[in-house]
Amino acid sequence: MTDLLTVSRILKEQDNIDILTHHYPDGDTLGSAYALCGILQNMGKNARVITSGTVAGKYEFLSEGVKKQEFEREFVVSVDVAAPTLLGENQQEYENIIDLCIDHHGTNSIEAKVKYVEETSAAASEIIYELAKVMDAEITVPIANGIYTGVSTDTGCFRYTNTTHRSHLIAAEMMASGADWQDINTAMFEMKTRAKLELERMVYRTLEYFFDGRVAVIHTTLEMQEKAGIGDDEVEGLASIPRRIEGVLLGITMREKENGVFKISVRSNKGANAAEFCQIFGGGGHAAAAGCTVEGSLEEVKAKLIEAAEKLI
Amino acid sequence: MTDLLTVSRILKEQDNIDILTHHYPDGDTLGSAYALCGILQNMGKNARVITSGTVAGKYEFLSEGVKKQEFEREFVVSVDVAAPTLLGENQQEYENIIDLCIDHHGTNSIEAKVKYVEETSAAASEIIYELAKVMDAEITVPIANGIYTGVSTDTGCFRYTNTTHRSHLIAAEMMASGADWQDINTAMFEMKTRAKLELERMVYRTLEYFFDGRVAVIHTTLEMQEKAGIGDDEVEGLASIPRRIEGVLLGITMREKENGVFKISVRSNKGANAAEFCQIFGGGGHAAAAGCTVEGSLEEVKAKLIEAAEKLI
Numbered sequence: 001m002t003d004l005l006t007v008s009r010i011l012k013e014q015d016n017i018d019i020l021t022h023h024y025p026d027g028d029t030l031g032s033a034y035a036l037c038g039i040l041q042n043m044g045k046n047a048r049v050i051t052s053g054t055v056a057g058k059y060e061f062l063s064e065g066v067k068k069q070e071f072e073r074e075f076v077v078s079v080d081v082a083a084p085t086l087l088g089e090n091q092q093e094y095e096n097i098i099d100l101c102i103d104h105h106g107t108n109s110i111e112a113k114v115k116y117v118e119e120t121s122a123a124a125s126e127i128i129y130e131l132a133k134v135m136d137a138e139i140t141v142p143i144a145n146g147i148y149t150g151v152s153t154d155t156g157c158f159r160y161t162n163t164t165h166r167s168h169l170i171a172a173e174m175m176a177s178g179a180d181w182q183d184i185n186t187a188m189f190e191m192k193t194r195a196k197l198e199l200e201r202m203v204y205r206t207l208e209y210f211f212d213g214r215v216a217v218i219h220t221t222l223e224m225q226e227k228a229g230i231g232d233d234e235v236e237g238l239a240s241i242p243r244r245i246e247g248v249l250l251g252i253t254m255r256e257k258e259n260g261v262f263k264i265s266v267r268s269n270k271g272a273n274a275a276e277f278c279q280i281f282g283g284g285g286h287a288a289a290a291g292c293t294v295e296g297s298l299e300e301v302k303a304k305l306i307e308a309a310e311k312l313i
Numbered sequence: 314m315t316d317l318l319t320v321s322r323i324l325k326e327q328d329n330i331d332i333l334t335h336h337y338p339d340g341d342t343l344g345s346a347y348a349l350c351g352i353l354q355n356m357g358k359n360a361r362v363i364t365s366g367t368v369a370g371k372y373e374f375l376s377e378g379v380k381k382q383e384f385e386r387e388f389v390v391s392v393d394v395a396a397p398t399l400l401g402e403n404q405q406e407y408e409n410i411i412d413l414c415i416d417h418h419g420t421n422s423i424e425a426k427v428k429y430v431e432e433t434s435a436a437a438s439e440i441i442y443e444l445a446k447v448m449d450a451e452i453t454v455p456i457a458n459g460i461y462t463g464v465s466t467d468t469g470c471f472r473y474t475n476t477t478h479r480s481h482l483i484a485a486e487m488m489a490s491g492a493d494w495q496d497i498n499t500a501m502f503e504m505k506t507r508a509k510l511e512l513e514r515m516v517y518r519t520l521e522y523f524f525d526g527r528v529a530v531i532h533t534t535l536e537m538q539e540k541a542g543i544g545d546d547e548v549e550g551l552a553s554i555p556r557r558i559e560g561v562l563l564g565i566t567m568r569e570k571e572n573g574v575f576k577i578s579v580r581s582n583k584g585a586n587a588a589e590f591c592q593i594f595g596g597g598g599h600a601a602a603a604g605c606t607v608e609g610s611l612e613e614v615k616a617k618l619i620e621a622a623e624k625l626i
Contacts, residue, residue: 158471158484159498168485171471172478185472193559194526197517204514213507246506 004127007116008134010100011040016074017047020098022081023088024053024233027153027188029080032102032124034062035146036079039128039137046071052088054233058187061180062149065142075099080124080150083109102127122162125150129170144179152181153188199228203238209248214272215309216242217302219254219262239289243267250277250309254301257293262301264292272312280308317440320429321447323413324353329387330360333411335394336401337366337546340466340501342393345415345437347375348459349392352441352450359384365401367546371500374493375462378455388412393437393463396422415440435475438463442483457492465494466501512541516551522561527585528622529555530615532567532575552602556580563590563622567614570606575614577605585625593621 011017019037021029033049040047046069055063076098081087082105084095101112104127106119121127125147132139132147139147151170155163158171175181192200202224208217218241225235235255242251249272253265264281266274267289274290281304283292294301324330332350334342346362353360359382368376389411394400395418397408414425417440419432434440438460445452445460452460464483468476471484488494505513515537521530531554538548548568555564562585566578577594579587580602587603594617596605607614 159502161495163488163494165485165488168481168488172481172485175476175478175481181476182474189472190553190557191559192557194522197520197558201517201520204510204517207510207514209507240503244503244505245510246504 002114002116004116004131004134007100007102007114007131010114011077011131011135012043014075014099015045016071017045018073018076018094019047019049020076020078020081020087020090020094021049021051022086025051025055025059027059028123028125028150030055030059030062031146031148031150031153032079032128033146034066035125035128035132035143035150036077036102037066038140038143038146039132039135041067041069042137042140042143043135050090050094052090058191059149061183061187062142062146065145077102078110078112079103079128080105081110082107084111102131120164122160122164122167123150123154125154126166126170129173139174139177141178141180144174144177145184148174148179148181149184149188152185157185157189193230193234195228195230196234199224199230199235200238200241202228203241207242210306211310211313213245213247214249214313215252215306216245216248216250217252217254217305218242219256219298219302221256221298222259239265239267243269249313250274252305252309254298254305256298260295260297262294262296262298264294264301264305266290266292277308277312315427315429317429317444317447320413320415320427320444323427324390324444324448325356327388327412328358329384330358331386331389331407332360332362333389333391333394333400333403333407334362334364335399338364338368338372340372341436341438341463343368343372343375344459344461344463344466345392345441346459347379348438348441348445348456348463349390349415350379351453351456351459352445352448354380354382355450355453355456356448363403363407365403371504372462374496374500375455375459378458390415391423391425392441393417394423395420397424415444433477435473435477435480436463436467438467439479439483442486452487452490454491454493457487457490458497461487461492461494462497462501465498470498470502506543506547508541508543509547512537512543512548513551513554515541516554520555523619524623524626526558526560527562527626528565528619529558529561529563530565530567530618531555532569532611532615534569534611535572552578552580556582562626563587565618565622567607567611567618569611573608573610575607575609575611577607577614577618579603579605590621590625 019033021033037047077100079102098112101110101115103117104121108117239253251267255263257263268274275285278290278292281292332346334346350360390413411425414423414428416430417434421430552566564580568576570576581587591603591605594605
């Protein structure tokens with residue numbers, strides 16, 4: 001296994017570097033990419049970030065922290081990209097020419113000359129932090145912003161089970177280095193679009209309890225999405241709604257993907273197993289969070305789910 | 314000003330210690346009190362926590378971390394209690410016999426023989442952490458749970474502006490000391506009662522936008538509370554709903570307290586001043602969060618608020 005000192009040495013020898021994020025980039029892939037870009041530019045190198053798919057407006061400040069540079073690429077790094085397909089529109093051009101792959105997904109299947117995959121990191125940005133230390137890079141404000149954004153978003157603001165005490169230590173250091181942590185937290189965790197709120201309002205109306213409140217079900221339909229004026233990419237974070245209700249063991253979210261096809265997200269509290277539930281429908285996942293796809297009308301699919309839930313609860 | 318070494322010396326000399334929390338205790342006053350209680354008990358002293366008002370079920374695990382002890386009290390400590398009235402039902406018995414007051418509210422008006430008030434701490438639990446270090450106390454799991462709970466709840470899980478890099482450093486150390494941080498975060502920030510969710514569902518239906526979405530207003534009435542089956546103490550956390558919507562400058566929450574009397578909570582984003590708004594109605598607060606009371610029917614009060622908002626926006 002390559003160590004960070006080797007990664008550091010390789011990067012120091014290179015110039016004109018493309019940094020790839022994953023498709024529909026999130027806070028960690030963007031935070032990692034722009035932090036690394038800043039580190040390389042501060043060493044006098046040319047570097048730029050290549051994204052794929054829509055980048056949400058709330059991440060724009062990250063790109064403002066680096067210089068826009070034009071150059072002939074000589075070296076390619078991917079960050080937080082677990083598989084070639086996740087390169088999205090960049091897959092064809094880049095999948096066979098990646099020189100260095102930095103990631104924290106144990107399942108990483110990227111083909112690269114050098115791979116540094118570190119599964120115990122809560123975020124890829126934690127690896128970038130460690131790399132910055134090994135490279136002896138100064139943590140400027142834009143770099144601190146990238147790393148703080150990556151760590152806070154991938155840990156759900158220090159709540160998810162992947163959070164470690166190191167995540168907090170890194171956050172503390174990024175705050176001390178001037179990260180705009182208040183603005184970042186507001187943008188990442190507080191603000192919602194009107195369309196998102198409108199959809200949530202409709203979703204709340206669909207909430208139903210079963211089996212003395214041990215199972216709760218919500219749903220969205222294509223019609224609801226259209227009425228709320230919300231794009232498919234923006235529909236996220238709904239699955240936690242039913243699971244957060246006291247007494248609920250299984251929280252089921254049904255999302256109409258196309259006519260007659262529902263994507264089912266299941267979240268469980270202690271006393272129920274989401275993966276076991278989803279396996280009934282050919283899906284899978286973890287004990288606390290799993291998913292599957294079920295075909296049929298809204299009422300048909302709901303009836304199938306309730307019937308399956310009754311056996312498990 | 315007393316320093317922590319003095320506080321430590323005083324506590325080491327005492328035994329049979331009552332530790333007071335504030336009325337309707339929250340995670341910080343309880344976390345501080347039980348952590349301190351554990352520290353003192355581990356030194357072979359008798360100590361117990363005296364609360365006032367209902368203690369929410371989610372905090373029960375904190376009291377399970379200390380021994381129940383009966384004794385004749387000889388020494389009284391208050392933690393996170395900013396004023397005598399906040400002692401609630403314990404005010405009469407205790408307000409004149411407090412030996413040591415530990416707090417992080419700059420406005421602290423408790424009369425005590427010795428006071429240690431440290432305003433730069435995000436939570437009183439941060440002071441208890443520092444005290445544990447000075448007293449050379451081992452951070453056992455129950456003590457780590459108390460301190461983690463206090464810091465995470467008083468910082469809104471590391472999001473509020475009072476969060477410092479020290480809050481993260483302390484959280485990191487409490488995690489390393491075995492704090493049940495996952496269960497704590499789930500209980501503190503994730504779970505809602507069905508009644509709370511029912512009220513939220515009704516509140517979402519009241520949401521109205523004004524002035525191109527720059528002002529958003531929600532309300533609760535006594536009737537809604539009764540219909541949802543929710544106690545007055547449980548109605549919290551609503552005020553952030555309208556402020557979190559993209560484009561909203563002033564988020565106004567109207568809460569009927571008694572017939573014809575509304576408590577108004579105002580939260581603002583950059584570009585509006587909540588305190589300025591509330592001053593119009595004789596209230597006050599900070600630029601980002603302020604409050605006031607307005608009398609009248611729901612429609613009358615709303616009309617007054619909208620009229621005032623128009624002038625400020």
